Amino acid sequence: MSFRPKKRLGQHFLIDQNVIRKIVDAVAAPPQARVVEIGPGMGALTGLLLERHPNLTVVEVDEEAVAHLREQFPDLDIRHEDVLGVDWSAFSGDHKGHPYGDSGAYVVGNLPYYITSPILFGLLDARRHIRRAVLMTQKEVAQRIVAEPGSKAYGILSVQTQLLARPRMLFSVSRHVFRPKPDVESAVISLDFDMTGEVSFDVTQMRRVVRTAFGQRRKMLRKSLSGLCAELHTSIPDEFATRRPEALSPEEFVKLTNTLFKVDL
Ligand code: SAM
Secondary structure (H helix, E strand, O other): OOEEEEHHHHOOEEEEEHHHHHHHHHHHHOOOEEEEEOOOOOOOOOOHHHHOOOOOEEEEOOOOHHHHHHHOEEEEOOEEOOHHHHOOOHOOOOOOOOOOOOEEEEEEEOHHHHHHHHHHHHHHHHHHEEEEEEEEEEEEHHHHOOOOOOOOOHHHHHHHHHHHOHHHHHHHHEEHHHOOOOOEEEEEEEEOOOOOOOOOHHHHHHHHHHHHHOOOHOOOHHHOOOOHHHHHHOHHHHHHHOHHHHHHHHHHHHHHHHHOOOOOO
């Protein structure tokens, strides 16, 4: 059928069956699990996902793609909406026991790259309702998500994701397996939310400290956090004062946050 991909919606369709199978394999959900696909487009992943997971829902914003999907998969639960407005809690099923039980949705998608960060932060905020996410992103973004302290790629995205999920780099994907070809290389990551339902810090406070510190990446924390410290009527602990943000592990950011905001551990 004639379909003109829409650049503004980040439409780059997968055409390689091997890559498609590897992404669907990585979901690794039990057959009855609720699986949600973000941005199914023309259904490259959808057919195989549906074969394995009858409890599949797809969320697609493009009306033309939705019409195509309805024709191709008449019985599929197709939501014509913006993924950024999705209430993930509605998909989590029985919450009882999660993060240690069997509930929580599995999310999968070859993401529209122009909204990777808001999608990612939305999933992190919904971590209690999600068990695992398998996401294709720009390779550079994937590298930032899994980066270790001290590396060039380590920053806001690494600390926040690593504190709220267990991210893993699964494999790289060449730009030649898409139509149209994107300008960048891609990679598939997984995020597991099995251990991270409860956290020992306030997420908003942590985000504030991490963003402020990395806002002046080259400066020592004594300097970059001086405004925040003044506002909180506190001073930076000696152990952090002369360090730069990229030297702190995610757990040290938690310690720093809880100290600055005087949260009892
Ligand atoms: N899954 C298909 C594939 O792998 O061939 C398409 C992937 S394409 C990179 C991204 C898809 O996300 C497109 O179908 C696009 O229309 C859809 N999309 C873009 N913005 C969206 C949004 N805000 N909410 C839901 N879907 C969106």
